[in-house]
Amino acid sequence: xxxxxxxxxxxxxxxxxxxxxxxxxxxxxxxxxxxxxxxxxxxxxxxxxxxxxxxxxxxxxxxxxxxxxxxxxxxxxxxxxxxxxxxxxxxxxxxxxxxxxxxxxxxxxxxxxxxxxxxxxxxxxxxxxxxxxxxxxxxxxxxxxxxxxxxxxxxxxxxxxxxxxxxxxxxxxxxxxxxxxxxxxx
Numbered sequence: 509x510x511x512x513x514x515x516x517x518x519x520x521x522x523x524x525x526x527x528x529x530x531x532x533x534x535x536x537x538x539x540x541x542x543x544x545x546x547x548x549x550x551x552x553x554x555x556x557x558x559x560x561x562x563x564x565x566x567x568x569x570x571x572x573x574x575x576x577x578x579x580x581x582x583x584x585x586x587x588x589x590x591x592x593x594x595x596x597x598x599x600x601x602x603x604x605x606x607x608x609x610x611x612x613x614x615x616x617x618x619x620x621x622x623x624x625x626x627x628x629x630x631x632x633x634x635x636x637x638x639x640x641x642x643x644x645x646x647x648x649x650x651x652x653x654x655x656x657x658x659x660x661x662x663x664x665x666x667x668x669x670x671x672x673x674x675x676x677x678x679x680x681x682x683x684x685x686x687x688x689x690x691x692x693x694x
Contacts, residue, residue: 521581523567525556531569533581545579545586547571558599562606570597576611578623590621592628603644603654608670610656612639618658620670630673637661637685645691659686 521542522534533543547569554572561567565581576597578588595614602609608629609621616635619628641659645667654670665686667677 518564520564523559523561523569525559525569525571527555529554531556531559531577531579543581545569545577547575547577547586557597560601562602562609566606568600568602568609570600570611572596574613576600576609576621578609588623588626590619590626590628592619592631593617598638598640599642601642601644601656603652603656603670604646605649605652608654610642610644610658610668610670612642612658612660614638616660616662618642618666618668620668620673630670632658632666632668632673632675634666634675634678635660635662635664637663640685640687641689643689643691646693657689657691659689661685665689 520537522536523531525531529547531545532541535542557570559567559569568576568578570576574593576590577586579586593613593615597611597613600611612618618632618639620630621628638661639658643657645655647653656670657665657667659665663682663684665679666675669676
């Protein structure tokens with residue numbers, strides 16, 4: 509079963525993940541599979557939960573083994589493996605500039621990462637349920653604010669500053685799990 513798919517902005521590649529310990533990259537123009545990342549031969553990655561492109565060649569994939577893999581098409585191994593979540597990583601998203609990667613987990617935290625560091629920049633706490641959704645607030649390139657929202661099983665939505673790690677606002681109008689959020693365009 510395919511759990512997650514994501515194509516590049518230019519549409520050359522489609523990356524897919526499923527209930528196996530691998531993520532497959534398909535070249536849509538050549539109509540061929542070009543890469544199969546087998547992350548943990550010991551089958552530690554049981555399912556690719558989410559995938560998101562940073563650029564036309566680089567993407568991140570998260571799994572139910574707590575590790576986030578950053579891969580570049582053409583390279584056999586991930587360029588970075590982020591470790592820090594204590595439970596399954598449900599969701600991840602790069603900001604529009606590709607600078608920051610936000611992740612959400614069953615461990616009730618969101619984390620902010622950058623390719624310049626091995627450790628997470630911020631571990632964001634406050635949710636009392638699994639973090640199911642992460643979305644970046646759109647901004648114009650010269651006005652990057654690096655603000656994102658998380659939605660949780662705890663029925664709240666939180667707004668965060670990725671640079672400082674500060675929780676800017678908590679919205680609690682829902683009475684059950686929040687599974688979808690979307691900012692209006694700028």
